[in-house]
Amino acid sequence: MSVPPEYLPLSLVVSATLFTIGVGGVLLRRNAIIIFLCIELMLNAVNLTFVAFARQLGVDGQVFVFFVMAVAAAEAAVGLAIIISVFRHYEMVDVERFDLLKW
Amino acid sequence: MEMIPALGSALAGLLQEAAHGAAGAAGQGAAHGAGQAAGDHGGSFTPILPGLILLIPLIGAAVNGLGAFLWRDRRLVPSWVGPLAVGGAFAVVLANFLRMLETGAAGPAVVTLWSWLSVGGLEVGVDLLFDRLSMVMMLVVTGVSTVIHVYSAGYMRDDPGISRFFAYLNLFVFFMLVLVMGGNFPVTFVGWEGVGLCSYLLIGFWYENAEYSSAGKKAFIVNRIGDFGFLVAMFLLFAMFGTLDYVPIIESAADELAYGGITVTAVTLLLLLACTGKSAQIPLYTWLPDAMAGPTPVSALIHAATMVTAGVYLVARSGVLFAMAPMSQAAVATVGAGTALFAATIALKQYDIKKVLAYSTISQLGYMFLAVGVGAYTAGIFHLTTHAFFKALLFLGAGAVIHSVEHAFHEQGHHGDPNDMRSHGGLMSVMPVTGTTMWAATLAIAGVFPFAGFFSKDEIIWYAGSYGYPILWGVSLVAAVLTAAYMARLMFMTFHGENRTDEAAGQGASSALHEAPAVMTVPLVILAVLSVVGGWIQIPEALPLPHVSWLHDWLHPAVEPALAVAEEHGVEAAHAAPLGGGEAVWAGVSLVLAVGGIVAGAAWVRSKEILVPERAADDRGLARVLNRKWYVDELYERVFVGPLLALSRACWRVVDDRIIDGAVNGLGYAGRALGWVGSRLQSGRIGTYVLVFTLGVLAVLGGLVL
Numbered sequence: 001m002s003v004p005p006e007y008l009p010l011s012l013v014v015s016a017t018l019f020t021i022g023v024g025g026v027l028l029r030r031n032a033i034i035i036f037l038c039i040e041l042m043l044n045a046v047n048l049t050f051v052a053f054a055r056q057l058g059v060d061g062q063v064f065v066f067f068v069m070a071v072a073a074a075e076a077a078v079g080l081a082i083i084i085s086v087f088r089h090y091e092m093v094d095v096e097r098f099d100l101l102k103w
Numbered sequence: 104m105e106m107i108p109a110l111g112s113a114l115a116g117l118l119q120e121a122a123h124g125a126a127g128a129a130g131q132g133a134a135h136g137a138g139q140a141a142g143d144h145g146g147s148f149t150p151i152l153p154g155l156i157l158l159i160p161l162i163g164a165a166v167n168g169l170g171a172f173l174w175r176d177r178r179l180v181p182s183w184v185g186p187l188a189v190g191g192a193f194a195v196v197l198a199n200f201l202r203m204l205e206t207g208a209a210g211p212a213v214v215t216l217w218s219w220l221s222v223g224g225l226e227v228g229v230d231l232l233f234d235r236l237s238m239v240m241m242l243v244v245t246g247v248s249t250v251i252h253v254y255s256a257g258y259m260r261d262d263p264g265i266s267r268f269f270a271y272l273n274l275f276v277f278f279m280l281v282l283v284m285g286g287n288f289p290v291t292f293v294g295w296e297g298v299g300l301c302s303y304l305l306i307g308f309w310y311e312n313a314e315y316s317s318a319g320k321k322a323f324i325v326n327r328i329g330d331f332g333f334l335v336a337m338f339l340l341f342a343m344f345g346t347l348d349y350v351p352i353i354e355s356a357a358d359e360l361a362y363g364g365i366t367v368t369a370v371t372l373l374l375l376l377a378c379t380g381k382s383a384q385i386p387l388y389t390w391l392p393d394a395m396a397g398p399t400p401v402s403a404l405i406h407a408a409t410m411v412t413a414g415v416y417l418v419a420r421s422g423v424l425f426a427m428a429p430m431s432q433a434a435v436a437t438v439g440a441g442t443a444l445f446a447a448t449i450a451l452k453q454y455d456i457k458k459v460l461a462y463s464t465i466s467q468l469g470y471m472f473l474a475v476g477v478g479a480y481t482a483g484i485f486h487l488t489t490h491a492f493f494k495a496l497l498f499l500g501a502g503a504v505i506h507s508v509e510h511a512f513h514e515q516g517h518h519g520d521p522n523d524m525r526s527h528g529g530l531m532s533v534m535p536v537t538g539t540t541m542w543a544a545t546l547a548i549a550g551v552f553p554f555a556g557f558f559s560k561d562e563i564i565w566y567a568g569s570y571g572y573p574i575l576w577g578v579s580l581v582a583a584v585l586t587a588a589y590m591a592r593l594m595f596m597t598f599h600g601e602n603r604t605d606e607a608a609g610q611g612a613s614s615a616l617h618e619a620p621a622v623m624t625v626p627l628v629i630l631a632v633l634s635v636v637g638g639w640i641q642i643p644e645a646l647p648l649p650h651v652s653w654l655h656d657w658l659h660p661a662v663e664p665a666l667a668v669a670e671e672h673g674v675e676a677a678h679a680a681p682l683g684g685g686e687a688v689w690a691g692v693s694l695v696l697a698v699g700g701i702v703a704g705a706a707w708v709r710s711k712e713i714l715v716p717e718r719a720a721d722d723r724g725l726a727r728v729l730n731r732k733w734y735v736d737e738l739y740e741r742v743f744v745g746p747l748l749a750l751s752r753a754c755w756r757v758v759d760d761r762i763i764d765g766a767v768n769g770l771g772y773a774g775r776a777l778g779w780v781g782s783r784l785q786s787g788r789i790g791t792y793v794l795v796f797t798l799g800v801l802a803v804l805g806g807l808v809l
Contacts, residue, residue: 026793095789102787 011052018045032083032093036076043072148208150233154216156195156241156284157231160277163188167270178265182256185269189252189276193245200238209660210234211350213286220289224345230286232349236661239484239654240283240416247408247491248276250626254499255400257622258506268308268398275301279409283416287348288337291417295333295381298410299326305405306397315396322390329380329387336373339366349420353664356423362672363429371424371431374417375438382414383465384442384472389736391465395457399502402457407464407498408491415471415487419480422665429674432476436567439472440575440582445733447585451592452722452729455522456501459593463548464494466582470563473579478669479566480662481641481655486563488654489555489637493544496630500541503619503627504530504597508604511615517608523716524593529602533616536624538598540631545594547634549587550697555638557697561690562643566676568689573681583693587700588707595708607715645686 018041025038047065054061087093166188167181174180203210211234220227252272259265278301282294299322307319337347343366344352344359360367378384383391394406405411418425418435425432443466450462467490474483507530509521519526531538547554550561560583568576604613618624641654669675680689714720722730731737 023797027790027797030790098789099787102782102785 005056008052008055011048015045015048015052018042018048030094030096032086032095035095036079036083040072040076043068148203148206148210148212148233150212150214150231151198151202152195153199153214153231153233153284156192156199156245157277157280159191159195160188160273160280164270164273164277167266167273170266171264171270174266175263178260181266181269182260185273186249186252186256188273189245189248192276192280193249196238196241196245199233200242203233203235203238211661213348213350215286225341225347227287227289227347230290230348231284232286233284234661235658236416236419236484237283239488239658241280243488243491244276244279244283244409247495247630248279248404250629251400251404251408251495251499254403254502254623254626255398257620258400258502259398262398264308268305271301271304271308272401272404275305275405275410279413282413286350287346288333288340289347291420292330292333292337295377295413296330298405298413299323299330299381302326302394302405302410305401306394308397308401312396318390318393318396322394325387325390326380329377332373332376332380336370336377339370339373343370352421353423356427357664357668357671360424360427362427362668364427367424368428368430371421371428372434374421374424375431375435378414378417378435378472379438380414381417382411382468382472384414384438384469385445388442388446388465389739392458392461392732395455395461399457399498399505402461403495403498403502406461407494411464411468412471412487412491415468415475415483418472418475419484419662422475422478422480422662423668425475426478426665426668426674429672432478433572434476436473436476436572436575439469439474439476440567440572440578441469442466443469443473443582444578444585445469447582447589449729449732450589451585452726454524454716454730455520456504456524456527456593456597457498457522459524459589460494460497460501463497463586463589466586467494467548469582470560470579473567473575474563477567477570477572477575478665478674479563479570480665481658482559482562482566484658485641485654486556486559489547489559489634492630492633492637493547493554493556496540496544496627496634497548499623499627499630500537500544503534503537503623506619506623507534507616510617511604511612512608514615515608515612517612519607519716523607524596525713525716525719526603526607527597528600528604528713529598530616531598533613534598534618536618537627540624540627541598542594543631544634545590545701547638549590549701550583550693551587551701552694553635553638555634555636557690557694558638558641558643561693562641564693565643565680565686565689568680569676569678570674571677576681580693580696584696584700584703587697588704591701591704592708595705596713600708600713603713603715607717643686643690646690647687 022038022040022042022045025041026035029035029038047068050061050065050068054065083093086098090097163184166184170177170181170184211232214231214233215228216231218226218228252269255268255272259268262268275298278294278297280294282291282298285291285294303319303323305319306322307316310316340352341347344355346352356367376387380387391406391411395402397406425435446462446465446469450459450466453459453462467486471483471486471490474480474486504527505521508527512519512521543554547556550557564576564579564583567579602613602616604616605611619627639651642648642651644650644652679685684692721727728734
């Protein structure tokens with residue numbers, strides 16, 4: 001199965017839309033889990049761009065996607081662990097309420 | 104007498120190599136000096152072991168200085184090393200003197216030990232100058248020092264710091280010799296500062312007593328004012344002559360300088376400032392009475408016989424410059440005569456035996472300044488020499504008295520001041536040797552025939568009158584009467600009348616009074632003999648006595664250039680005093696005045712009962728003013744010390760604390776303030792960070808796209 005080259009702009013539009021939704025979610029939501037999901041959304045938007053460009057520019061983009069997935073998986077593990085620790089302490093995950101880490 | 108040059112050559116044999124080097128240098132120096140020696144006094148002088156004169160006291164100081172750390176308990180070692188080191192220097196000086204006497208050479212011989220400063224046009228070597236003037240000074244310094252060192256061995260016998268004491272004392276002798284032997288102004292200045300240092304160390308010798316150590320500081324700081332004059336005078340001299348060596352300056356001063364010109368007047372007035380500091384003249388004399396805080400042999404050696412005469416020596420040494428500046432000469436003479444009278448009035452009402460002698464010293468130094476100021480350099484040096492004998496004797500005698508009274512007080516557990524003459528009285532019967540020898544010195548200082556002071560003081564008074572200073576002449580005559588009076592007061596209060604020691608310290612105290620041991624009385628006797636015969640080296644022709652002009656002839660080559668300048672400009676001695684009458688008449692008058700002064704002083708002491716310090720009422724009226732030294736210390740405190748302290752405090756509180764510290768602290772506060780502003784950005788809220796981060800990325804991307 002192959003996707004013709006003229007679909008590239010469509011892929012990029014989808015990717016940009018996903019990315020913007022992710023950014024908006026990170027900026028506007030206060031629940032740490034949701035913010036985390038939005039970050040994953042942004043990563044996958046980037047992955048889509050890589051894959052789309054890989055059609056014309058070679059396989060490098062696809063390889064890069066695997067790296068991003070691996071790093072994202074590691075990040076998810078660490079991030080979830082932190083969120084769980086925070087939840088155990090505060091019994092909530094509202095990022096607006098966490099402001100101890102300063103000067 | 105034959106033995107001493109032999110000793111010199113024996114030493115030369117021992118130190119052949121060193122001696123060879125020195126002799127080589129001496130040969131050069133002598134060749135250099137021979138050309139400048141006046142024709143009829145020609146003949147070069149080759150000094151014997153010149154470096155050794157300085158080296159021996161320095162070694163003594165080093166050994167005693169080490170001893171102060173190493174053998175604290177062996178007090179016998181320093182009491183031998185100290186006197187022997189100075190005695191050794193005296194022996195070498197004596198050998199040199201005998202050679203100079205024998206060969207009739209006048210010098211000036213300059214021995215350059217090594218080159219010290221060589222900067223651009225300035226060439227200063229470590230030069231030792233041997234001429235008739237420095238020879239007299241070397242003899243006086245080492246001779247009197249030797250006697251006083253021997254006395255000190257007895258006086259300081261029980262002091263735990265004896266080793267340190269002799270280290271300082273030997274170091275003093277070293278620096279004093281540097282001062283008088285220096286062949287140029289900088290070397291003299293080194294000695295000048297060095298003796299000041301030793302004076303400071305020895306005044307504050309008993310440093311546990313805060314009052315004593317601040318007396319040392321006072322001496323040091325007051326002398327700094329004078330030293331400033333010395334330094335600026337040196338700069339001016341270098342600017343004028345391009346050299347600082349005495350010999351070329353003396354040679355060329357008459358040709359290169361304008362008579363009475365501004366520069367030479369400035370130089371000599373600055374030198375006078377230096378001399379008023381070191382020799383305790385008005386206005387810088389206030390440190391000397393306080394300097395009595397030091398051990399009594401120190402007062403005798405440094406603050407009576409040697410160091411304080413450095414100013415007189417310096418004026419005599421640069422006599423040519425002073426002769427070129429008649430205004431400065433008048434200033435020197437006025438300062439001298441004024442000090443002589445002023446200090447004598449204060450001495451009349453002091454109760455501390457050493458304070459009387461201190462003011463007496465200031466007064467006698469005033470006479471010497473009067474002499475060198477009017478141009479009678481020989482008379483000044485003459486009085487310097489005789490004064491060294493009788494004033495050293497007076498101080499040493501006072502030391503013996505203090506020792507004895509202190510012992511009596513100590514036995515009784517009394518904590519009074521042993522120096523206070525109101526607690527003495529009638530000591531003649533227990534201390535006959537001290538009393539008798541001090542009487543010899545008293546008659547000498549009062550100017551009673553045939554004691555030494557009669558000849559030297561009379562000569563000064565005579566020249567003051569005959570060189571045309573009638574007012575100063577009158578002042579010096581009045582001061583002579585006062586001198587006799589306060590000395591008679593001192594002697595009668597201390598040695599005659601009823602003994603008051605029991606009254607001061609409790610019954611039985613007087614039984615502990617004792618004569619000093621032989622190690623102290625023998626120096627007293629030696630100095631007493633010198634106080635009697637010391638004046639016979641110069642007996643004026645006018646008196647119905649054998650005419651002796653040994654000192655005059657001896658010093659003539661050294662003072663001749665200055666006299667020549669004076670003569671050239673018409674300054675000559677008259678042959679009559681301002682009120683008429685010749686030298687013999689006025690010698691008789693001053694003898695009558697001296698005896699009258701003694702009788703008046705004695706009558707004054709006997710006229711009223713003397714109360715011990717505990718019971719004595721405060722003096723009133725003029726007596727109180729004199730006792731409080733005309734309130735000069737209070738005046739200086741108010742006029743100079745107070746404002747200076749206020750200024751220093753302003754510098755501390757305003758300039759240092761506010762401006763300098765303020766600038767540094769201000770920078771610190773500014774940094775902290777900036778940091779505080781920055782810290783507000785770190786809110787700890789992730790949302791804010793992400794927003795700023797996103798906006799930042801958008802801004803960068805926007806920038807790239809546009």
